[in-house]
Amino acid sequence: MKRNPAFVKLTQWEHWHTFAYYMPLFPFFIWRSLKAGHPIFYTIANPAILFAGSGTESKFKTLDLLPEPLIPKSFLFTTNDSVSELPNHMKKKGFNFPIIAKPDIGFRGYLVKKIDSIQGLKNYLKHVEEDVIIQEFIPYDNELGIFYHRIPGQKKVKSPP
DSSP, X not given: OOOOHHHHHHHOGGGSOHHHHHGGGHHHXXXXXXXXXXXXXXXXXXXTSGGGGSSOSOHHHHHTTSOGGGSOSEEEEOTTSOGGGHHHHHHHHTOOSSEEEEESSOOTTTTOEEEOSHHHHXXXXXXXXXXXXXEEOOOOSOOOOXXXXXXXXXXXXXXXX
16 A cells, blocks of 8 residues: 655654754753753764764764674765766675665765666766765665664663663
């Protein structure tokens, strides 16, 4: 059964405009910053990721923190790279179309696109004037994120209350 795209965008927060998502959280963020005594208190949450993964870090460098079997085949296409070399890079990495292209720096799905051809990729790169991660497309029906935390110095994960 196909879902109505308008209904999906309205009911699933990951499809909301950035302003609509973050604006209601702003008063809470201010309150927590005052309580913590520092405006960027949240950056200690992920100390291995620049600014705790707030959208200003390199996604490609963050991928290097994961074990290799968990990382999709990918490479970084920089603004200095030649578009004519793209097929060679993809062949060297062992994947073909469709692919996922996304800016190295960004958040909430900013300019993430599934691309089905070399011409589509060239068109995408004409409009994105920043470094881009080219990744194999993984055709799973569902995607999920795992929130993991533990107290520094403790060996076991403690379940949240």
